[in-house]
Amino acid sequence: MTGIPSSSSGLARSILRCVRYERDRWSLRLFSEDLTNVRRFSGLAFDNLAFGADGNHYGPLEAPRVIGAELERKF
Structure with a gap:
């Protein structure tokens, strides 16, 4: 494998986090x-x-890092 772990690996991952x-x-x-x-x-x-086998694995990748803010005002 080329250094891309699968989703089932035991690595820690920050999933969706939200503060409101x-x-x-x-x-x-x-x-x-x-x-x-x-x-x-x-x-x-x-x-x-x-x-021909080139030693690489190919497959769909998960979404990249996302960071954001949302400001809402009620009238």
Whole structure:
């Protein structure tokens, strides 16, 4: 494998985290997903057999790191 662990590996991963603060007319939400930004296969990985075995595994990857903020005001 080329250094990309599978989802079933025992590595620690930050999944979706959310903090929300609300007042009377506004709210603030901070969120993050995959803070470690480690690339992992999210499905079935396979060898490149069509053009000869090159030692790499190919498969779909999980979404990259996401960090954001949302500010909401009520009228």
